[in-house]
Amino acid sequence: MTRVTAGSVVFEQVTKRFAGFDAIPNLSLTVEPGTLVTLLGPSGCGKTTTLRLLAGLEHPTSGRILIGGKDVTQLPANERDVAMVFQSYALFPHMSALDNILYGLQASGMNKREAQDRAREGLKLVGLETQGNRLPSELSGGQQQRIAVARALVLEPQVLLLDEPLSNLDERLRRRVRTDIRDLQQRLGFTAVYVTHDQEEALAVSDKIIVMKEGDIAQQGAPESLYHAPNSVFIADFMGEANILPCEVEQLEGSDAWVRLGSQRYRVRGNGVQPGTAQLSVRPQFITLREEGAGALRGEVTHCTWLGDHIEYEVATELGSLFIVDAHMEQQLPLNSAVAIDFKPQGLALIAG
Ligand SMILES: Nc1ncnc2c1ncn2[C@@H]1O[C@H](COP(=O)(O)OP(=O)(O)O)[C@@H](O)[C@H]1O
Numbered sequence: 371m372t373r374v375t376a377g378s379v380v381f382e383q384v385t386k387r388f389a390g391f392d393a394i395p396n397l398s399l400t401v402e403p404g405t406l407v408t409l410l411g412p413s414g415c416g417k418t419t420t421l422r423l424l425a426g427l428e429h430p431t432s433g434r435i436l437i438g439g440k441d442v443t444q445l446p447a448n449e450r451d452v453a454m455v456f457q458s459y460a461l462f463p464h465m466s467a468l469d470n471i472l473y474g475l476q477a478s479g480m481n482k483r484e485a486q487d488r489a490r491e492g493l494k495l496v497g498l499e500t501q502g503n504r505l506p507s508e509l510s511g512g513q514q515q516r517i518a519v520a521r522a523l524v525l526e527p528q529v530l531l532l533d534e535p536l537s538n539l540d541e542r543l544r545r546r547v548r549t550d551i552r553d554l555q556q557r558l559g560f561t562a563v564y565v566t567h568d569q570e571e572a573l574a575v576s577d578k579i580i581v582m583k584e585g586d587i588a589q590q591g592a593p594e595s596l597y598h599a600p601n602s603v604f605i606a607d608f609m610g611e612a613n614i615l616p617c618e619v620e621q622l623e624g625s626d627a628w629v630r631l632g633s634q635r636y637r638v639r640g641n642g643v644q645p646g647t648a649q650l651s652v653r654p655q656f657i658t659l660r661e662e663g664a665g666a667l668r669g670e671v672t673h674c675t676w677l678g679d680h681i682e683y684e685v686a687t688e689l690g691s692l693f694i695v696d697a698h699m700e701q702q703l704p705l706n707s708a709v710a711i712d713f714k715p716q717g718l719a720l721i722a723g
Pocket residue numbers: 388389391393411412413414415416417418419420
């Protein structure tokens with residue numbers, strides 16, 4: 371039986387400098403045992419470097435890395451008790467699925483009999499027990515990905531590392547495989563560090579998301595907290611589309627704040643913002659438009675795009691242009707029409723000015 375020894379991960383003031391370029395200026399982070407933590411951020415922000423530092427494929431310029439409480443900073447990759455799933459899968463094309471899984475086990479010195487048992491279990495774990503004799507080219511992209519995950523898991527690592535594991539799959543399959551990976555991780559309870567640049571993917575699979583920007587942590591927390599309580603315009607924008615509007619914080623009430631937006635007052639999470647001028651992130655799905663009547667704001671439709679299951683609008687207002695997504699589609703508002711605009715409080719997030 372494949373056993374799981376879920377280890378923790380700690381980075382203590384880790385830096386990584388490449389030929390005069392600070393890829394990681396100063397990074398401290400913690401991954402709790404048995405959780406899936408995502409490193410999320412735009413291309414070039416240091417996600418792969420962080421994962422390679424953890425895997426021992428790169429070594430820090432300074433700082434310490436601990437896995438399962440043990441300092442591994444000086445240890446080579448093969449002594450770290452982690453396994454990596456690569457973006458390209460890196461399966462051996464001339465070996466069957468089973469032999470691909472077997473390879474790493476035998477390379478680690480396990481006897482043939484035990485390795486074969488373990489490899490078969492690995493196939494079963496990912497639901498491919500009947501496909502063991504196939505070559506990678508005879509498997510779908512999603513199945514190849516599952517073989518790559520099985521090959522890593524049978525090594526019983528303390529931490530599983532996944533670098534953009536879905537990027538070679540088409541859109542539909544991506545959703546399937548990300549659910550599979552998350553199910554497997556929750557069922558077996560292993561620790562995983564998952565790298566992606568796709569915020570939806572991060573929201574879907576993570577216990578905690580660490581958003582990186584230029585090698586630093588821009589914000590970290592549970593998916594909901596990043597979406598609803600972004601600490602900056604960068605995070606609000608990165609975690610889904612957002613309109614950023616100037617607003618006035620009139621009053622604090624407990625951990626909430628009263629803000630004025632147009633003619634209306636809204637009670638929103640305070641997010642530590644003080645009374646005075648601030649910014650409000652407004653999610654496009656939480657704005658409603660009507661042709662008639664009074665709203666928080668008035669505006670004029672400047673663009674309208676019908677996209678089958680939703681309509682996207684751009685509306686000019688006194689607070690600037692608003693991007694609005696209408697998924698209900700009870701009516702399509704014509705270009706240049708005057709509209710009344712309202713905001714649903716659950717789509718508003720306060721950010722310091
Ligand atoms: N071996 C290297 N030598 C020099 N610069 C590197 C090397 N590896 C990565 N970098 C640089 O470090 C930064 C972070 O890269 P990377 O970790 O690959 O980003 P991400 O995975 O988030 O796209 C980039 O600017 C990249 O060009």
